[in-house]
Amino acid sequence: MAWENSKAHTPADRLANSEFRARRYLNAHERRWCAGHFFDAIRFRRKYQWLLSRLALAENPDTLLQLHLSLAPIATRPPHFQVIAGEERLQAAVAAMPTPDAPEDYIRFVLSFSDQLARSLLRLFPPDEAIRAAQAFNRRAPTILRVNPLLVSRAEFLRIHSDLRPTPWSPWGVYAPAGVNVYTLAGYREGWFEIQEEASQLSAFLSGVRPGDTVVEIGAGGGGKTLVLGALMRNRGRILAIDVHEGRLKELMKRAQHAQIHCVKPLLVEADETGRWQHRGRSWRRIEKIHTQAQCVLLDAPCSGSGVLRRSPDARWREVCIEEFSQIQRNLLLEAAPLVAPGGRIVYVTCAFEPQQNEEVVEWFLSSPAGRGFRKEPVLEALRRAWKHAAALVEKESPDRQRNDRKNTEDMPPLEALCAGDFVRTWPHRHDLDAFFVALLRRCE
Template sequence: MTPFREEQRERGATDRAWQALREIYSAWESSKAHTPADRLANSEFRARRYLNAHERRWCAGHYFDAIRFRRKYQWLLSRLALAENPDTLLQLHLSLAPVSTRPPHFQAIVEEERLQAAVAAMPTPDVPEDYIRYVLSFPDSLARSLLQLFPPEEAICAAQAFNRRAPTILRVNPLLVSRAEFLKVHSDLRPTPWSPWGVYAPVGANVYTLAGYREGWFEIQEEASQLSAFLARVRPGDTVVEIGAGGGGKTLVLGALMRNRGRILAIDVHEGRLKELVKRVRHAQIRCVEPLLVEADKTGKWQHRGRSWRRIEQIRSQTQCVLLDAPCSGSGVLRRSPDARWREVCIEEFSQIQRNLLLEAASLVASGGRIVYVTCAFEPQQNEEVVEWFLSTPAGRGFRKEPVLEALREAWKNAADLAEKESADKRRNASRHAEDMPPLEALCAGDYVRTWPHRHDLDAFFVALLRRCE
């Protein structure tokens, strides 16, 4: 076997990066119930400006992988009869990594033979639930949900896909630049397959330094999130409500589809998120958005008071579309937020909030209008079961489910048309759109849209389309 040479060591695998990793991971273990892993990492890296770009990249990669496979490492530490703490968990993580990724003075946690014996004793795919729980490192509830949704072999494939790092996706702003124009400026980038506004970002690049960012040409937004906003199928002049607008990712899509004509009431219960939305809306030069801060109880019911409530009362039963971006457990975005799997959540509480918000949404929709119900979670208790409950209520009996494949094709074509800014381009490319349309039927699951990382390389989103027919 060729001996390891120092010059083969991965750039960034330094002793000071290893020390930073230990400190940052320990900070996450201490605050994981309160602080998302990415937010904590950003804060910790700002406090360690002595790390160069390669060291930060090395540190971030191992930090998120240690979080992602935390349960696997806990199982192995127990098998090896070693104490479990942040240091031993990270030491085990790097002991299992290639030698070239380890810092110069790193010491393996145990001898190689003993370590490999422990790994060999781990559950196999013949016991799917234990394999997903321990080898693929999922909490019991998510392992059970995957096995309820898929046959064992596919459930394992789904879990493996959730453990891979997701690509970073950019969404061009068609009000300012077409995707074709953007790609001419960035000839090394390539378009995404599902969204006609999407572009793959360079691996490991700081996208905020790319040409066009300051001008508002693009934002970061995953393809499934883009598609869910396209499905609102809003038009210029519409009155639109977005419930759970958050930082405004889908709001920007709605504003572009409406070509800045009409009005979007962007509702959220978090003031800080709405402040971020306002910044992004200005940056993207969207001028038809009105942010509204509402009060709600812990079950999601709005408190009927204040200026925002009076504003909502003015558009009751007059809205062409309500996009309900429902609060959820976030199980569908584990590729981007690996720590989400370790947060203690109560699915029943999320389900109750989702039901109450659907009732609020129904009261705003005009005759012939629609609700687009969206979650980034895969458990049926937050998706199909909530929608079926709503349709059985007095408020929901006036709604019906829309055919999703037809809606997807219409939404994709509308977005593709807008992506071509110049009328000459539109005429030239109109006949091409039908040929370029991806196989959208693959995203349909019965009456709903369901996307998956192992099937489509998309985050796991759920979308239901409900039209008021009374």
């Protein structure tokens, strides 16, 4: 009921945490049980609506939850639970649901996606792969930690935590066991790690920043990518972290202090509803001073968030206007362009999969007057260089640089699998990664 009443304003994970804080008598197992069923009930809401209609039952939070538990494995149900409408009627309703032979209805109702998301997947993939992609978005994402190479190597961290294992794509990544409270792990208080998904880590690696650089991050948010930039720069240089939300910047600086990243300067800007900055005041004067000076501008663009549905099951039910996001993204690229030094780059990142927020925005920018001095950079070679550099920073075991370079090359994953033409595109059904898009735009010398 609480999510139904507040879903337009409160993300489900934040609401769940608030409810758990009010019920401290629940133990860890009970919280995991409640959270799992709560998020699955939201994730499959459209499927449950279809079944309730078929069963001629009213839709309300109680019937939605009862139906969810009726479809769950018997071992996960409460004691003495009664299946809604009776087992025979329920199974008959399930058997009547659309099949993969009608892929759009199957994705919409059985896999429980909005019409907009279902159509987007079917435009991107043939029907069978669109179904696999939707199924992968419905699976719960693994918890990924990112070690802080300023403080610890991944090998050392894994020696301390023998139950953890390395991730395949990021040399800084570590899988955490399902259900573990990562804040109780050794090294958390010392800033040895953060929670960060692999595709997000890779997008920050692609900045290619080095110690001493001047870097701008637009849309810095809570600072996940900012901390990667600071570690890549070994705390030498400067990062101007720009955002329109003061609370996010305050959280960023707390995290930076915890991770012992000292080269970050936060900057709060004002922007209109289309993303254009207000070119006045102290913040704008600070931005003007670094025009044409940044070796890299990382634009973590506001987007619909369709690429992180595994982690935000309620996001599929938010009403979003893709055209409004596209306009904001185009305007932020226009704000980013003057900041880039000759030979520098813009790294354009979204966690959305619709081309209207990705390829189409990049192509529009490159054809605009502001973008004609930029060109797309070959992404595979840049990704390989970025991976090797990141791997070398986190491997503190040997002073033999030549041997480490050879080891890094041997351990490198098949990064070409992440590349789609001129861009990086990651997918849960292909790579077990969130759906990220990354473009590299190099300013001509």
